[in-house]
Amino acid sequence: MSTVNFATREITCKIVYYGPGLSGKTTNLLFIHKKIPAKHRSDMVSLATDGDRTLFFDFLPLVTHAVKGFTTKFQLYTVPGQVFYNATRKLVLQGVDGIVFVADSAWNRMNDNHESFINMKENLEDYEVTLEEIPYVLQFNKRDLPDAAPVDYMNNLLNREKQRVPGFESIAVRGTGVFETLNAISRMVLVKLINELSANKEN
Amino acid sequence: MPRHRFITLEEQKQIDELLRELLKNSDAKTALLLDQGGFLMSVQGFTEHLDPQTIAVLAAGSFATTRELAKLIGEEGFTVMFHQGRRDNIHISAVGKDALMVIIFENTTTIGMVRLFARDTAKKLDAILDVINNRKAQSPMGNIPVQQ
Amino acid sequence: MSSVKEVVERLAQVKGVMGSILVAKDGLVVASNLSVQVNDEIVAAMISAVGGTAVKASEMMGEGKLKNIVLEGEKGKVFLTDSGIGYLGVLTTPDANMGLIRIELMETSGTLKKITAGAV
Ligand SMILES: Nc1nc2c(ncn2[C@@H]2O[C@H](COP(=O)(O)OP(=O)(O)OP(=O)(O)O)[C@@H](O)[C@H]2O)c(=O)[nH]1
Ligand SMILES: [Mg+2]
Numbered sequence: 076m077s078t079v080n081f082a083t084r085e086i087t088c089k090i091v092y093y094g095p096g097l098s099g100k101t102t103n104l105l106f107i108h109k110k111i112p113a114k115h116r117s118d119m120v121s122l123a124t125d126g127d128r129t130l131f132f133d134f135l136p137l138v139t140h141a142v143k144g145f146t147t148k149f150q151l152y153t154v155p156g157q158v159f160y161n162a163t164r165k166l167v168l169q170g171v172d173g174i175v176f177v178a179d180s181a182w183n184r185m186n187d188n189h190e191s192f193i194n195m196k197e198n199l200e201d202y203e204v205t206l207e208e209i210p211y212v213l214q215f216n217k218r219d220l221p222d223a224a225p226v227d228y229m230n231n232l233l234n235r236e237k238q239r240v241p242g243f244e245s246i247a248v249r250g251t252g253v254f255e256t257l258n259a260i261s262r263m264v265l266v267k268l269i270n271e272l273s274a275n276k277e278n
Numbered sequence: 279m280p281r282h283r284f285i286t287l288e289e290q291k292q293i294d295e296l297l298r299e300l301l302k303n304s305d306a307k308t309a310l311l312l313d314q315g316g317f318l319m320s321v322q323g324f325t326e327h328l329d330p331q332t333i334a335v336l337a338a339g340s341f342a343t344t345r346e347l348a349k350l351i352g353e354e355g356f357t358v359m360f361h362q363g364r365r366d367n368i369h370i371s372a373v374g375k376d377a378l379m380v381i382i383f384e385n386t387t388t389i390g391m392v393r394l395f396a397r398d399t400a401k402k403l404d405a406i407l408d409v410i411n412n413r414k415a416q417s418p419m420g421n422i423p424v425q426q
Numbered sequence: 427m428s429s430v431k432e433v434v435e436r437l438a439q440v441k442g443v444m445g446s447i448l449v450a451k452d453g454l455v456v457a458s459n460l461s462v463q464v465n466d467e468i469v470a471a472m473i474s475a476v477g478g479t480a481v482k483a484s485e486m487m488g489e490g491k492l493k494n495i496v497l498e499g500e501k502g503k504v505f506l507t508d509s510g511i512g513y514l515g516v517l518t519t520p521d522a523n524m525g526l527i528r529i530e531l532m533e534t535s536g537t538l539k540k541i542t543a544g545a546v
Contacts, residue, residue: 078283078317082290087317120332122339131343134316134335150317150335166342170315268282303541305431390449390456390470391430394511394542 076170077268079145087148088264089170090257093195094177095187096128096156099216102247103177104135104151107257110250111137129155132167141265149261156191165198173264174211175256177247178233180223185232192233206236210263213242214256219249284413285319289406296402297322297379304395306383307366311403314338314376328382337370337380360389371396374404376411433537434514435459440530442522444502448538449473450512460517469515477506477513494528509535511542 077088092100101121108119115138122131133153141147154164176195178188196206215229230242241259245252297309301323308323310330316338321330345355359370369381369392379400381392428436430448434457437446445460453474458466476495484492495506499520505527506515514535518527 076281076283076313076315076317078285078313080285080290080319082285082287089315089317118329118332120335131339134332136331162346163343166339166346169342170313170317271282303429305429387431388455388457390454390512393454394430394450394456398542 077172077264083146084144085146085148086142086265086268087150088172088261088268089150089152090173090175090260090264091167091171092151092153092175092177093164093168093191094154094156094214095179095184095191096158098156098177098179098184098188098191099245099247100153100156100177101127101129101133103175103214103216103245103253103256104133104153106247106250106253107137107151108135110254128157129153130160131155131163139261141261142269147265149264151257158190158194161194161198164194165201168195168198169202171199171202171204171209172268173260174209175214175260176211176233177214177216178229180215180217180229181220182222182224185224185229188229189232207238210260210267212240212256212260212263214245214247214252215242216245216247216252218244218251219246283313283410285410289410290320292406293320293403294322296399296406300381300395300399304381304383304392305387306369306381306392308380308382310334310337310380311373312338312378312380314342314378319377323382333380337368338378341370341372341378358393362389369393369396371400373400374407377403377407379403428537428541430538430541431457433534433541437514437516437530437534440516440527442518443516443527443530444519445517447473447515447517448509448512449477449515451478456512464517469517473504473506473513473515477508480506481508494531496524505531507531507535510539514538 077086079086092103094100104119117136120134124130135151137149137151139147152167154167213233215226226244234240234242243252243256245256247253293311297311297320301309308325311320312318312334316335318331318334341359344359348355357372361368365384367383371379373379379396381396383392434446434448437443438459447458447460447469448456449470450456451474453471455466455470460466460469480495481492492508497504502520503518503522504515506513514531516527
């Protein structure tokens with residue numbers, strides 16, 4: 076749920092990185108965190124296990140000036156990808172405004188990608204949200220792997236909703252594609268917010 | 279839950295004022311109002327060396343976890359969480375259906391005192407939030423230009 | 427206006443009073459000013475147990491709403507009253523003036539109700 080605060084002139088939106096375990100969701104946030112100029116950087120919160128697997132979520136607040144006259148804040152979250160963490164994964168989705176689905180390009184992870192995508196739809200359904208109404212993009216991560224599945228194939232597997240969405244190739248460990256993905260989703264979220272606001276106005 | 283939420287200048291002022299009054303009455307140190315997703319709506323009181331946004335996100339996370347635990351054992355949900363530290367204590371309580379209040383206090387006051395005033399403040403905050411959450415159109419927002 | 431804490435603490439200045447405490451109905455300390463020899467939390471738990479039982483007893487025995495409770499011990503007395511926001515109690519010396527203390531408790535109860543108007 077995006078919040079518009081006229082007192083502080085702030086717009087806040089929530090973006091969630093979803094996807095199977097080890098696909099690189101946390102790595103995306105780590106890279107973004109590293110690239111924020113030190114003086115604007117706040118801490119990234121990671122609730123993780125000893126082995127660096129996300130247990131509950133990662134959280135990174137981002138401040139931008141994408142909207143004139145308003146400070147625009149994006150709250151980036153990752154979910155825990157491991158299958159048995161569904162209870163906490165679902166909690167993170169609450170009130171989401173936009174999703175980045177991070178898929179693992181390794182051939183042997185195609186099933187996991189697919190299952191995670193289905194799981195995302197189910198969890199959204201519980202909040203009465205469908206993929207038609209929520210902005211989302213796909214990120215095909217780990218393109219550096221020698222056995223990376225072709226992008227066409229991955230699109231066929233994951234990008235088959237009524238509305239095709241943008242897909243980005245990435246190598247999150249090196250930062251390749253990370254900001255392209257983030258820019259795309261944040262724009263989509265804001266455009267949707269603004270469209271809905273203008274529609275409201277006409278009513 | 280509404281898809282968007284708009285907070286006006288006047289509402290923000292009222293919220294801030296209620297939290298300040300709570301601090302004064304209960305002798306607590308810091309008070310935060312957030313939604314159950316961890317979105318921060320107000321911070322009042324002592325904030326030096328504190329990262330309110332992170333506190334909000336973690337408090338919301340732990341409240342959500344507790345709520346799910348409650349459901350699993352057939353409880354409807356807990357409305358108050360309290361963590362006692364050596365010097366600082368944290369009191370997290372529900373404000374209506376989808377907001378939370380976090381109160382940080384030292385041992386110079388008591389949980390009984392904090393709870394006493396937290397209840398009353400929650401009631402008043404809930405009334406304001408109700409208006410905010412039921413607001414749909416917001417004309418002054420009309421066209422916000424997205425910068426390239 | 428004074429705070430709840432100040433009002434409760436002030437009670438301990440009444441002649442013969444050794445300590446004062448305000449306890450929520452479920453036994454949590456709201457404010458206290460007891461001497462170091464007694465543990466606030468234990469006193470609070472006892473007060474809420476005694477208070478709860480006495481309130482019920484008074485109703486069931488047809489005496490109506492409970493006004494005050496007095497416990498007389500060898501070494502002192504405990505006065506309790508239901509202040510609306512919780513049980514207000516004072517620990518006194520054995521020879522404390524009971525009339526005076528009852529008046530003080532009633533007045534303090536009234537002040538507390540005013541300060542916390544709406545809070546209960
Ligand atoms: N080769 C390669 N490895 C990557 C890439 N991105 C991330 N990794 C590695 O994949 C592993 C898992 O990355 P994480 O970001 O922790 O994965 P996650 O999606 O957050 O996993 P969960 O928290 O369990 O859901 C780490 O060892 C990363 O270094 C990439 O683009 N290429
Ligand atoms: Mg992770």
